[in-house]
Structures are given as C-alpha cells and as structure tokens.
Amino acid sequence: MLFGAIEAGGTKFVCGIGSEYGEILEKFTIPTTTPNETMERVIGYFKGKHFDAIGIGSFGPVDLHKSSSTYGYITSTPKPYWGQFNFLGEIQKEFPIPIGFDTDVNAAALGEKEWGAARDVDSCMYMTVGTGIGVGAVVNGELLHGLTHPEMGHIFIRRHEKDLFEGSCPYHKDCLEGMASGYAIEKRWGKKGIELARTAKVWELEAYYLAQAIANYILILSPKKIVLGGGVMKQQQLISMIRNRVTGLLNGYLQHENITSGQIEDYIVLPSLGENAGLCGALALAKKGYFRR
Amino acid sequence: MLFGAIEAGGTKFVCGIGSEYGEILEKFTIPTTTPNETMERVIGYFKGKHFDAIGIGSFGPVDLHKSSSTYGYITSTPKPYWGQFNFLGEIQKEFPIPIGFDTDVNAAALGEKEWGAARDVDSCMYMTVGTGIGVGAVVNGELLHGLTHPEMGHIFIRRHEKDLFEGSCPYHKDCLEGMASGYAIEKRWGKKGIELARTAKVWELEAYYLAQAIANYILILSPKKIVLGGGVMKQQQLISMIRNRVTGLLNGYLQHENITSGQIEDYIVLPSLGENAGLCGALALAKKGYFRR
Numbered sequence: 286m287l288f289g290a291i292e293a294g295g296t297k298f299v300c301g302i303g304s305e306y307g308e309i310l311e312k313f314t315i316p317t318t319t320p321n322e323t324m325e326r327v328i329g330y331f332k333g334k335h336f337d338a339i340g341i342g343s344f345g346p347v348d349l350h351k352s353s354s355t356y357g358y359i360t361s362t363p364k365p366y367w368g369q370f371n372f373l374g375e376i377q378k379e380f381p382i383p384i385g386f387d388t389d390v391n392a393a394a395l396g397e398k399e400w401g402a403a404r405d406v407d408s409c410m411y412m413t414v415g416t417g418i419g420v421g422a423v424v425n426g427e428l429l430h431g432l433t434h435p436e437m438g439h440i441f442i443r444r445h446e447k448d449l450f451e452g453s454c455p456y457h458k459d460c461l462e463g464m465a466s467g468y469a470i471e472k473r474w475g476k477k478g479i480e481l482a483r484t485a486k487v488w489e490l491e492a493y494y495l496a497q498a499i500a501n502y503i504l505i506l507s508p509k510k511i512v513l514g515g516g517v518m519k520q521q522q523l524i525s526m527i528r529n530r531v532t533g534l535l536n537g538y539l540q541h542e543n544i545t546s547g548q549i550e551d552y553i554v555l556p557s558l559g560e561n562a563g564l565c566g567a568l569a570l571a572k573k574g575y576f577r578r
Numbered sequence: 579m580l581f582g583a584i585e586a587g588g589t590k591f592v593c594g595i596g597s598e599y600g601e602i603l604e605k606f607t608i609p610t611t612t613p614n615e616t617m618e619r620v621i622g623y624f625k626g627k628h629f630d631a632i633g634i635g636s637f638g639p640v641d642l643h644k645s646s647s648t649y650g651y652i653t654s655t656p657k658p659y660w661g662q663f664n665f666l667g668e669i670q671k672e673f674p675i676p677i678g679f680d681t682d683v684n685a686a687a688l689g690e691k692e693w694g695a696a697r698d699v700d701s702c703m704y705m706t707v708g709t710g711i712g713v714g715a716v717v718n719g720e721l722l723h724g725l726t727h728p729e730m731g732h733i734f735i736r737r738h739e740k741d742l743f744e745g746s747c748p749y750h751k752d753c754l755e756g757m758a759s760g761y762a763i764e765k766r767w768g769k770k771g772i773e774l775a776r777t778a779k780v781w782e783l784e785a786y787y788l789a790q791a792i793a794n795y796i797l798i799l800s801p802k803k804i805v806l807g808g809g810v811m812k813q814q815q816l817i818s819m820i821r822n823r824v825t826g827l828l829n830g831y832l833q834h835e836n837i838t839s840g841q842i843e844d845y846i847v848l849p850s851l852g853e854n855a856g857l858c859g860a861l862a863l864a865k866k867g868y869f870r871r
Contacts, residue, residue, distance in 0.1 A: 346833065361833045408724045420798075424717050424724070431701045431717070431800030432845075433834050440794045441827065443736050456831040501733045505713075505798050507724030534734065538749040540639065540654045541726050552725075 288575065289331050289339040289380075290567035292389065293372070295364055295416075298323060300330045303568040307400030309561050320370045328379050338383040340571030342392025342563060343372055345419075349387060349430050357386050363455075385567075385574030389413075390421030391428045392566030393556070397512045398423045399569040402557040406509035410502060411556070411566075412437075413515035414495065418462040422506060429506075438462040442497045445490055448473075465494035467517050478517055488523055495523075496530030499553065503531070503539065514556040528553050581868065582624050582632040582673075583860035586665070587682065588657055588709075591616060593623045596861040600693030602854050613663045621672050631676040633864030635685025635856060636665055638712075642680060642723050650679050656748075678860075678867030682706075683714030684721045685859030686849070690805045691716045692862040695850040699802035703795060704849070705730075706808035707788065711755040715799060722799075731755040735790045738783055741766075758787035760810050771810055781816055788816075789823030792846065796824070796832065807849040821846050 287310075292299040294317065301312035315326045331339075346362065348355045357373020373386045387395075394403075394411035403409035403423070410422045418438030422429040429435055439460045450473040454463030463469055470478045474487060481487045499511060513524060528549045535544060543552040556562040580603075585592040587610065594605035608619045624632075639655065641648045650666020666679045680688075687696075687704035696702035696716070705713045711731035715722040722728055732753045743766040745752030746759070756762055763771045767780060774780045792804060806817060821842045828837060836845040849855040 424722065425720055427718055429717065429800070432796070432802050432836060433800055433832055435798055435800050436832060437798045439831060440797050441736060441790055443734060456829050457827075497734055501794060502798060503725070504733050505728055505730045505795060507722070507726050507728050509725050534750075536749050538732060539726055539729060543725060 286575075287336045288568050288571035289334070289336040290564050290571060291327060291339065291341045291343075291376070292392070292563035292567050293317075293341060293343040294389065294563070295344045298327060299564050300327055301564050301568075302334060302336055303565070305572055307396070307558075307565050307568060309564055309568070312564060319366045320375075324375050328376075331380065336382075336571075338385065338571040338575035339376060339380055340385040340392065340567040340569065340574060341372065341376065342387060342389040342567040342570060345388045345434065346436075347372070347386070347388055347434070349434055383571075383574040383578050385570030385572070385577075387428055387570055388419070388421060388434050389563060389566070390419040391434065392421065392570050393514065393562045394421035394423050394512070394566070395428060395569040395573070396558055396562055396566030397510075397556055398426075399572070400558065400565055401562065402512050402554045403510040408506075408508050409510040409512060410506065410508040411512045411514065411562075412499070412502075414466065414513065414517040415515035416467050418466050418515075420502070422508060424506070437498070437502065438466075440498055440501060442494055442501075445493050448490060461494060461498045465491055465498075467515075470517070478520065482520060488520055488526060491517070491520075492523060492526035492530055496527045496534060499527065500531050500534040503535070503544075511553045512556050513553065514562055518555065524553065524555060579868075580629045581861050581864035582627070582629040583857050583864060584620060584632065584634045584636075584669070585682065585685070585856035585860050586610075586634060586636040587856070588637045591620060592857050593620055594857050594861075595627060595629055596858070598865055600689070600851075600858050600861060602857055602861070605857060612659045613668075617668050621669075624673065629675075629864075631678065631864040631868035632669060632673055633678040633685065633860040633862065633867060634665065634669065635680060635682040635860040635863060638681050638727065639729075640665070640679070640681055640727070642727055676864075676867040676871050678863030678865070678870075680721055680863055681712070681714060681727050682856060682859070683712040684727065685714065685863050686807065686855045687714035687716050687805070687859070688721060688862040688866070689851055689855055689859030690803075690849055691719075692865070693851065693858055694855065695805050695847045696803040701799075701801050702803040702805060703799065703801040704805045704807065704855075705792070705795075707759065707806065707810040708808035709760050711759050711808075713795070715801060717799070730791070730795065731759075733791055733794060735787055735794075738786050741783060754787060754791045758784055758791075760808075763810070771813065775813060781813055781819060784810065784813075785816060785819035785823050789820045789827060792820065793824050793827040796828070796837075804846045805849050806846065807855055811848065817846065817848060
C-alpha cells in the first residue's frame with residue numbers, strides 16, 4: 286500500500302510517496318511562496334501518481350475540529366497570504382481519497398511513535414527547536430488535541446537571572462520560544478546558532494531554558510518518551526546538558542527509573558527518523574486517515 | 579445499579595454508596611490514621627452492603643501501571659506508614675468485584691466530566707488548591723496517565739519579583755505548590771488563608787501564581803474545561819482574578835472564543851459537584867471499572 290505525504294513548512298514543502306511501513310520511496314522539495322503557486326506545484330507533483338491516502342503535517346495554527354466549518358484551514362498565521370487558507374479542501378478537491386491532517390509537530394510525534402525513536406511506547410512527545418519551537422504529542426496512542434492544538438512552544442518559563450535579552454516572541458516576549466528558539470538565539474547573540482557552536486555559554490543558557498520546559502512537560506503530560514529534533518538540536522553537546530538539567534530540576538520527585546536511575550539517555554532522545562521525521566509523520570497521518578475511513 | 583466509592587485523603591477517608599447517575603446515597607467519614615486501622619474501618623463500613631463495583635480515588639503517588647507488580651499501591655508518600663501500601667489489594671481481597679483505582683485528582687476530574695461542570699466536553703482538567711496542589715485530567719474521554727501519573731502541582735513557575743518567600747516544597751522549593759498551596763500561604767504570611775480573606779495582596783499574589791500555571795496547562799494540554807476546587811478556591815474573589823490574568827498572559831495568541839471573547843467564565847469554573855466532587859469522582863471510577871470488566 287502506498288501513501289502520499291506532505292510536510293508543509295513555512296520555508297519549504299516536502300512532498301513524497303511512501304509505504305505503510307514508513308519507507309520514503311521518493312521525495313520532492315518546493316519553496317513555500319504563495320498558497321496558489323505552492324499548491325499548484327504540490328498538486329502537480331502528486332498528479333498521476335498512485336497512492337491510497339494522503340497525510341498532511343502543516344505549519345500552524347490550523348483548525349483540527351472536524352465539526353468546524355474551517356476544519357483543515359491554516360488559521361491565524363502571521364505568514365503573508367496563508368491566513369484562512371483551506372489547505373485540506375484544496376488537496377481534497379484534487380484527490381478524493383482519505384486525508385489525514387494535523388500540525389507538523391503532531392505528525393512528527395506520530396511518525397516517531399510509528400516507526401522511530403518512540404515505537405516501543407504508546408505516548409510520546411516530539412519537540413522541534415528551530416526558527417520557532419513546536420511540540421506535538423501522542424497520548425494513549427492518539428494525537429493530543431483539545432480546545433485547540435497544543436502550543437507548548439509558548440509556555441512561560443523562568444528567565445535566567447543573568448540573561449538580559451528581552452525575548453523575541455511578538456505575543457509573550459520572553460516565553461520559551463521567545464527565549465530559546467533559533468530566532469531568539471540569533472537575536473540575543475547577534476549571530477546564528479551554527480556560528481556559535483563553540484561558545485559554551487550559548488548552549489548552557491539554551492539547555493537551561495529547554496530543560497525547564499521539558500521538566501514542565503513531564504510533570505504535566507508524563508510522556509513515555511521525549512524526542513528532540515530541529516536545527517538547534519544539531520548542536521551535539523546540547524542533549525546531554527538538557528538531560529542533566531532535567532534530572533536536577535525534578536530532584537528525585539518523580540520516582541521512575543527512566544528519570545532517576547541513569548536511563549534518561551533512553552528517555553530524552555534524538556529523532557531516529559532524522560531528516561525524514563516530518564515526512565514520515567505525514568505518512569503516518571495518511572496511514573491513520575486510511576484505516577479510519 | 580449501585581457503586582461503592584472511597585475518597586482517600588491524607589487527612590480523612592470519605593466512603594459512600596452512590597448510583598450510576600452520580601447520586602450519593604450515603605456517606606461516612608473516617609480520619610486517616612494508620613493503614614491497618616483506617617482500612618479496618620473502611621471495610622467495616624462497606625461489609626454487608628450491596629454494590630456492584632468500587633471506585634478508589636487515592637492520595638498519592640500511586641502506581642497505576644496495570645502490568646506492574648505494585649499496581650494499586652500507594653508508593654513513595656512521605657506520609658508515615660502509608661508508603662508501599664497495597665491499597666487496591668487490601669480492598670480487592672475483601673470485595674472480589676470490579677475496582678476502579680486512580681489518583682484523587684484524576685477521580686475528581688472524571689467525576690466533573692461525568693456529572694459536573696465538565697459534562698459537556700470530552701477533555702477537562704481538575705485542579706485542587708488546598709494544603710497541596712494537585713491536578714487531574716481527562717483527555718479524549720480517558721484519564722491522563724503516562725510514564726507516571728501527572729504531577730502538575732509541581733511545575734516550575736516564575737517567581738513574582740516582590741515575593742521573597744523561599745518556597746515550601748521539600749523537593750523543589752519554589753515550584754507552584756511551594757509558592758501557592760495553602761501550606762505555602764500560611765508559611766509566607768504567618769496565618770492561614772482563611773484568616774487573610776480581606777488582605778488583597780495575598781490573593782493578588784495567589785492569582786499571579788495560579789494563572790501562570792493554568793496558562794501553561796492550557797498551552798500544553800489544551801483542556802476544554804478547567805475546574806478549580808480545594809479549600810483555597812473558597813476565596814470567592816480568586817477565580818475572577820485568575821481568569822483575568824490567564825487572558826492577559828495568553829495575550830490573544832490562542833484564537834478560541836472560550837479564551838478571547840469574554841467566555842472565559844464558562845471555561846475556568848468552580849466544581850459543580852461541590853463537597854461531593856471527590857466522592858463522585860470515586861463513584862465515576864467504580865462505574866468505569868464496572869463497564870470495563
């Protein structure tokens with residue numbers, strides 16, 4: 286069985302075809318321009334190919350309420366032209382087959398649970414630390430939705446006492462994304478993260494913020510696996526700094542061997558689907574959409 | 579159909595019999611002393627009565643992993659004598675019928691969803707602010723569990739810049755519970771909350787901390803209803819202060835009418851089961867246990 290997959294990001298769209306076992310057979314990258322132009326190229330790519338369902342993991346915010354008149358829309362994004370865009374509808378019009386639609390990060394969480402680093406558990410969280418910070422989660426095997434989809438990148442965290450950066454979030458200034466996204470790193474230090482790879486204090490501060498957020502996610506959601514992806518996590522020193530700080534913050538309160546007895550390396554992990562995490566996630570959404578018909 | 583219900587708190591146990599419609603027909607309160615003595619009185623109360631299942635909402639931490647050898651135990655509680663106590667086993671031995679077992683706050687969340695303030699939604703959160711702070715949650719109709727049960731009372735929050743209180747949590751000092759529980763109020767101000775009812779700054783600070791935690795819960799879990807109970811919430815001025823601060827903190831970022839358009843009175847609410855929230859929760863666990871057989 287074959288599925289179409291669309292990883293829709295603010296910078297680029299990755300489209301592909303894959304199998305029900307999570308193998309990506311081909312993929313095609315398109316820069317994100319206007320909705321019209323981008324969708325024309327997406328549809329052009331899939332047209333004439335064979336697949337049984339499509340999965341879309343989209344940048345957001347998106348409307349995921351199936352009973353809503355704007356279900357499948359990208360809603361209040363500040364990205365020009367994309368606000369109130371009927372993404373699902375445009376694809377459905379061309380391809381009258383099952384479509385799974387969710388946020389990019391929920392898709393990535395589902396992909397890692399199906400075929401990746403979280404395939405041995407029924408609940409997990411996928412956090413991407415890139416230009417922005419997004420988090421998706423699977424709870425009891427289902428993607429986490431509620432009043433809206435979670436927006437965990439914007440939680441309020443404690444400022445480091447020596448950090449004078451005001452924060453870069455247009456809504457909340459110094460929320461997590463405002464203090465620890467790739468964009469915040471560049472704004473604070475005047476250089477991109479990749480150019481600061483050897484500046485220890487940059488990554489100590491980054492670990493300080495990310496660990497605090499992750500400790501709160503653990504206390505609130507109690508995921509069975511935490512997968513950390515995105516460009517900022519490519520700093521290889523970062524994940525062990527985060528693990529140490531999370532253990533320190535929780536301070537023995539949560540009595541679980543994953544946290545207390547040195548097994549945190551198997552609890553807070555990197556994505557095992559690597560570059561294909563997003564596309565595999567969209568593939569997993571397609572599979573879910575297909576079997577839910 | 580009749581169910582037995584046990585609301586097991588650190589100070590008292592409330593036992594009762596109720597119907598599948600959430601009516602409490604009778605109840606009986608026992609002070610919490612040693613496990614032996616307390617259980618003898620609990621079992622004595624139920625012995626000879628008729629019911630088809632029992633629900634237990636227990637103080638914690640408890641082991642909720644059905645495959646674990648200590649499933650149904652109270653685990654690492656600092657409460658003398660109760661650590662590693664096989665609560666579920668002791669009850670099951672006397673009453674070989676279905677038993678639903680969960681935390682007291684998960685029970686209360688389930689009760690409010692079944693029969694109370696959250697009966698119109700499939701996901702909600704119940705927060706009790708009393709001597710300690712505990713939170714339970716229902717996600718997609720199921721109680722939220724994961725690696726352990728959530729411990730949302732202990733999340734890390736921002737200290738108010740004028741608050742010099744060091745915090746009362748033995749594990750984390752100034753986590754939410756350490757700064758905003760009834761115990762923290764008493765430690766900070768030298769008087770119990772109930773004696774400080776007219777001291778505005780006490781409740782402004784309390785709302786500052788609780789709203790911050792609730793905003794984070796919303797960003798992470800996206801519950802469809804938030805129910806606030808416990809002794810501290812009996813300060814009637816508090817809930818509207820919390821609602822205002824939550825709206826202010828989120829600052830229009832979450833585009834949902836429940837938060838942005840003055841409907842927050844229907845979103846952040848008091849328990850509608852009042853004094854019986856805990857016992858009704860245990861009743862809901864019994865019902866769930868019965869129909870899950």
